[in-house]
Amino acid sequence: MQLIYLPQSLDARSSYGVRAFRSHFARPVVFVPRRPRLPLLSVKAAKDPSGPKVAIAGISGAVGQEFIRVLTERNFPYSEIKMLASSRSAGKEVEFDxxxxVIEELTEDSFDGVDISLFSAGGSISKKFAPIAAAKGCFVVDNSSAFRMADGVPLVIPEVNPEAMADYKLGKKKGGIIANPNCSTIIALMAVTPIHRAVGVKRMIASTYxxxxxxxxxxxxxxxxxxxxxxNNDPVTMNIFSWQYAFNLFSHNSPMTENGYNEEEMKMVKETAKIWGTDAVSIAATCIRVPVMRAHAESINLTLCSELDEQDAKAILSKAPGISIIDDRANNRFPTPLDASNKDDVFVGRIRQDISQPGKSGLEIFxxxxxxKKGAALNAVQIAELIL
Amino acid sequence: MQLIYLPQSLDARSSYGVRAFRSHFARPVVFVPRRPRLPLLSVKAAKDPSGPKVAIAGISGAVGQEFIRVLTERNFPYSEIKMLASSRSAGKEVEFDxxxxVIEELTEDSFDGVDISLFSAGGSISKKFAPIAAAKGCFVVDNSSAFRMADGVPLVIPEVNPEAMADYKLGKKKGGIIANPNCSTIIALMAVTPIHRAVGVKRMIASTYxxxxxxxxxxxxxxxxxxxxxxNNDPVTMNIFSWQYAFNLFSHNSPMTENGYNEEEMKMVKETAKIWGTDAVSIAATCIRVPVMRAHAESINLTLCSELDEQDAKAILSKAPGISIIDDRANNRFPTPLDASNKDDVFVGRIRQDISQPGKSGLEIFxxxxxxKKGAALNAVQIAELIL
Structure with missing residues (x-):
């Protein structure tokens, strides 16, 4: 068995704010070996014979690895756990608890007897295997976009709309698919929903980072x-993106749709409507990729259905679950991606009355x-907790 | 005389998109020597005995150095030129044309006989010396915020409101101050003014990068x-900003005002009103510093006074002076800071009907x-050209 060393960008102790998801693998997977690191993180979860049988599909990806960390941090109960991936990773080893x-190849038989599976292996894998797993009585928490807008599939942020999956409980229902929303949607709605519940949001304009x-x-x-x-003044190689990412930024790389908005932007529009259960809120987004490692930022402008003072908005947000406020005007201290990195909470600041709207009918937040984490693995594990 | 080598970030041939403004100085100024580079850029301007006497105040700053480059590129006519800076830089040498x-110390006597001076030495220097220069019959183009909102001081983007400085001509008026707007204002208004002229802008919301x-x-x-x-996994040192900048982003570092908007944001609001000559447009901005070297990006949402089709908006912008369009939906190709770096034009893309507003009453652009350049030195030199 061979230790793998992640690129430094994925290491906890660097200033990227990116905590390690280091694990044992038989051979290095996609990660470039760098230098020897500290011993492995100690992982502790709650193995319990009465717990559910769990499977992780897509264990070798960034979110798959984060599932392990979040299950551990939250003492997620399990009696057995299966680590599933494509044939490319099958046979490698991963340490947990x-x-x-040994990573098993994901097949139609993988879900026999599995109670809950966490999927993050891409949309086409979800499309093929999630219905198979659900038909076998497994609850699938799917991190892809494959089923988010499908009728009958709950799309859930546990702090926002847990009621959408009220029937999805072990022993109450024989399996099913629950979709995890897009990361940008989750992060926006964690902050905007408490405002929406208080006074109603009429229009939301987001620009993402x-x-x-x-x-x-x-x-x-x-x-x-x-x-x-x-x-180093060396030529820049581009494999994942079509243009330089370092010291640059660009419009989100998702496919463009007919109305000139890209799919990432339309996810924010459509998923918000489904999660809030209303088409009455007007939403537009501009999604931009910035050279930051693992936390998203969003500048959000709200038009409210009735007036809300910025101090009241701050009070509402400070009581909202999963929200931390960093809003220190005197010291110009507001949330940054590094503040949010490796944290469960969504951080909110720049809470202010929108001066471009009359009276107190508009609000801006950052x-x-x-x-x-909250954009993917944590939210999925929280959904899994609701199934228990 | 000693060559100075700029940090690589300021070098033309790196992938930062930052072109050199290397010059001769008696001793290195603030810049860390790195490695020997190519010979000096060849600088050519238009020395002409009938041209104005010119002074540059703040020659050792980033914008001061860019003045030299822009004057050269545009063959700005001059009969004499003075390089002015604080006593710290006085005595050093700079090459031009x-x-x-030899850099002279900026004093009250510096402007005797000078026709046009370009100031970029900070607000307090401008406050002190610009009125002195103007009183001596010099036209001061001031890049600081000191006089932007002062009554009687034109605030000019030459493509937008040259008429505001119609009287500021050599031989027509005996000196005066013309203010260069804030960079974020210039870049936004270059793109938004043609739309405003066509159909009227009722409300503008900007989020900057x-x-x-x-x-x-x-x-x-x-x-x-x-x-x-x-x-390198080394501790990060912070001298200029109070928080980590690398692989991070943060709310603009300008002082916070009472309404919860920082000064950078309020500049966009107030300067736009002055440049457009109307308080009737509602404006709000969120200004964010991102880890990019020298070009700003802005996500702009517009509410229009009357409907405008996105194709018509694109046609209007494609005819606008100083604007280049990069708006290729099929290839997901839109403006990036690296596209704009070292370019005169402002680049516009993501031109689309705002789906959060009824019909064709809203527009989004990036x-x-x-x-x-256009945010500072180029705009100032263009103002100086209007004085000729």
């Missing part, structure tokens, strides 16, 4: 490598949230 | 050094512009 697991992690571990490695290249 | 100039250069050459060097530190 003090035990070593999105991290590399949303495009996966290879994109993070590309940002790191390109940055080294620029600093939010930062960890894309891999 | 094939001649070597601002480069290091706006905080000066030392901030650019800090971003470069911090990035090296992070990649703009990028070089902060040092």
């Amino acid at each position: 003090g035990e070593t697991y 999105q991290a590399a992690s949303g495009a996966g571990a290879l994109a993070m490695a590309e940002l790191e490598q390109q940055t080294r290249d620029v600093l 939010v930062c949230g960890d894309q891999i | 094939g001649e070597t100039y 601002q480069a290091a250069s706006g905080a000066g050459a030392l901030a650019m060097a800090e971003l470069e050094q911090q990035t090296r530190d992070v990649l 703009v990028c512009g070089d902060q040092i």
Whole structure:
């Protein structure tokens, strides 16, 4: 068995704000070996014979690895756990809760007897295997976009709309798919929903500052490598993105739709409508990729249905679950992606009355949230907790 | 005489998109020597005995150096030129148009007989010396914020409101101050004014992605050094900003005002009103500093006074002076800061009907512009050209 060393961008002790998801693998997977590191993180979860049988599909990806960390941090109960990936990673080993697991190839038989599976292996894998797993009585928490807008599939942020999956409980229902929203949607709605519940949001305009992690571990490695290249005056190589990422930014790389908005932007529009259960809120977004590793930021402008004082908005947000406020005007201290990196909470600041709208009918906020955690793995594990 | 080598971030041939403004100095100024580079750029301007006597105040700053480059590129006519700076830089040498100039200390006597001076030495220097120069019959183009909102001082983007300085002509008026707007204002209004002229803008919401250069050459060097530190796993040192800049972003470092908007944001609000000559447009901005070297980006949402089709908006912008369009939806190709770096034009893309507003009453665009060039030095030199 061979230790793998992640690119430094994925290491906890660097100033990227990126905590390690180091693990044992039989051979290095996609990650470039660097230098020997500290011993492995000690992982502790709650193995319990009465717990559910769990599977992770896509264990070798950035979110797959984060599942392990979040399950551990939250003492997620399990009696057995399966580590699933493509044939490329099958046979490699991964350590979890003090035990070593051999990664199995994801097949139609993988879900026999599995109660809960966490999927983060891309949309086409989800499309194929999530219905198979659900038909076998497994609850699938799917991190891809494959089923988010499907009728009958709950799209859930546990702090926002847990009621959408009220029936999805072990023993109450025989399996099913629950979709994890897009990271940008989750991070925005964590902050905007408490305002929406209080006074109603009529219109929301978001401009995002999105991290590399949303495009996966290879994109993070590309940002790191390109940055080294620029600093060394070497030519910059582009594999994941079509243009230079280091010391640059660009419109989100998702496909463009007919109305001139890209799919990432339309996810924010459509998913918000589904999660809030209303088409009455007007939403537009501009999604931009910035050279930051793993936490997204969003500048959000709200038009409210009735007036709300900025101090009241701050009070509402300070009581909201999963929200931390950093809003110190005197010291010009507001949320940054590094504040949010490796944190569960979404951070909110720049809470102020919108001066471009009459009276107190508008509000502006700036939010930062960890894309891999609350934007993906944490939210999925929280959904899994609701199933228990 | 000793060559100085700029930090790599300021070098043309790196992938920062930052072109050299290397010059001869008696001793290195603030810049860290790196490695020997190619011979000096060949500088050519238009020395002409009938041209005006010119002075540059703040020659050793990032914008001061860019003045030299822009004057050269545009063959700005001059009969004599003075290079002025603080006593710290006085005595050093700077090369321009094939001649070597000794930097003189900026004093009350500096402007005797000078026709046009370009100021970029900070607000307090402008406050003190610009009125002195103007009283001596000199036309001062001031890049600081000191006089922007002062009554009687034109605030000019030459493509937008040249009429505001119609009387400011050599031989027509005996000196005066003309203010150069804030970089974020210039870059936004270059793109939004043609739309405003066509159908009227009722409301503008901007979220910015601002480069290091706006905080000066030392901030650019800090971003470069911090990035090296992070990649080397070294502690990050913070001198210019109070928080980590590398692989991070943060709310603009300008002082906070009472309404919760920082001064950079309020400049966009107030300067736009002055330049457009109306208080009727509602404006709000969120200004964010991102780890990019020298070009700003802005996500801009517009509410229009009357409907405008996105194709018509694109046609209007494609005819606008100083604007280049990069708006290729099929290839997901839109403006980036690196596209705009070292370019005169402001680049516009993501031109689309705002889906959060009824019909064709809203428009969204994404703009990028070089902060040092059109955001500062180029705009100032264009103002100086209007004085001729």
